[in-house]
Amino acid sequence: MKIGIIGAGRVGATTAFCIAKEGIADEIVLIDVNNELAEGEAEDINQGLTLFPKETIVKAGDYKNLKDAKIIILTAGLRRKESETRLELINKNLLIIKDITDKLNPCKNSLILIVSNPVDIMTYLVLKRGGFKENYVFGLGTYLDTLRLFSILKRKKSKAKDAMVIGEHGDSMVFLSCKDKGIMDMVRDAGAWMIKYKQGTGWAVAMACLDVIRAIVFDEKRVFPLSSLVSNWYGVSGICISVPTMIGKDGIIGYPDIKLTKKEKERFLNSARIIKEEITRLNL
Numbered sequence: 001m002k003i004g005i006i007g008a009g010r011v012g013a014t015t016a017f018c019i020a021k022e023g024i025a026d027e028i029v030l031i032d033v034n035n036e037l038a039e040g041e042a043e044d045i046n047q048g049l050t051l052f053p054k055e056t057i058v059k060a061g062d063y064k065n066l067k068d069a070k071i072i073i074l075t076a077g078l079r080r081k082e083s084e085t086r087l088e089l090i091n092k093n094l095l096i097i098k099d100i101t102d103k104l105n106p107c108k109n110s111l112i113l114i115v116s117n118p119v120d121i122m123t124y125l126v127l128k129r130g131g132f133k134e135n136y137v138f139g140l141g142t143y144l145d146t147l148r149l150f151s152i153l154k155r156k157k158s159k160a161k162d163a164m165v166i167g168e169h170g171d172s173m174v175f176l177s178c179k180d181k182g183i184m185d186m187v188r189d190a191g192a193w194m195i196k197y198k199q200g201t202g203w204a205v206a207m208a209c210l211d212v213i214r215a216i217v218f219d220e221k222r223v224f225p226l227s228s229l230v231s232n233w234y235g236v237s238g239i240c241i242s243v244p245t246m247i248g249k250d251g252i253i254g255y256p257d258i259k260l261t262k263k264e265k266e267r268f269l270n271s272a273r274i275i276k277e278e279i280t281r282l283n284l
């Protein structure tokens with residue numbers, strides 16, 4: 001099975017490493033406007049992979065190499081600066097993602113996982129502009145935020161088993177089964193903290209991608225908070241936003257019912273409104 005990764009920067013390269021080390025793909029194709037970077041990262045990972053029995057081949061490549069890819073992970077774009085919000089990044093990244101979407105035109109049979117920010121907007125853009133099947137395109141959404149929440153709860157030895165983050169992958173994210181303001185603030189600020197300390201995240205986002213890829217490869221039918229085009233989810237339709245989403249070999253299988261409290265619903269509708277306004281403002 002072939003996996004394409006577009007963008008060989010921090011997220012793309014760490015994701016390639018995590019998937020390759022797991023041995024679940026035959027081939028990973030790394031594509032970047034900076035082809036030397038893609039070549040360098042591919043070679044670096046390959047050299048280490050010789051230590052492992054199930055060897056994945058990692059190659060730098062071009063869009064023509066993606067025609068038979070089962071999954072394409074989109075990580076290209078510019079990183080958020082310390083003073084920048086995710087939504088401010090949009091104008092710079094919009095042009096990049098439009099260009100890449102057009103180049104993915106022959107890849108109608110591939111599942112596409114969007115990581116580039118602002119991820120809810122980019123997922124909508126790829127889906128609408130590319131004309132892909134709705135169940136084939138989904139964004140990493142609030143899965144990284146949910147992992148951040150889990151990691152804090154684990155360290156505090158707290159057992160909030162239904163805890164999850166849904167809504168916008170941004171400041172209006174919605175916490176389910178978590179009422180601790182301190183913890184919510186830590187999760188919301190985690191992206192900015194990462195930018196301050198190491199100019200962006202890499203490992204956690206790569207492991208989040210690996211987890212979603214595993215669910216596809218092994219048809220796990222597991223539920224993740226991913227961003228996709230929703231239809232009447234608590235009254236929200238026609239935008240990409242994170243809600244609990246079941247994933248298997250053909251991408252999105254469905255959206256399991258969950259019960260939101262009145263407050264959670266209000267916050268979810270607010271998050272949806274913010275994404276909708278941005279989509280309208282950008283005329284997407």
Ligand code: NAD
Pocket residue numbers: 006007008009010011012031032033034037075076077078079080093096099100114115116117118119140141144169200201202205
């Ligand atoms: P980075 O700067 O390290 O890497 C981005 C790469 O994209 C660069 O190597 C650049 O050359 C490449 N690129 C730019 N334009 C391109 C094009 N047209 N075609 C192919 N490649 C192109 O940035 P990063 O830290 O890897 O972050 C990448 C993206 O992922 C950003 O938008 C970031 O905000 C986002 N991100 C999302 C999440 C999430 O949870 N959704 C988490 C972390 C990062």
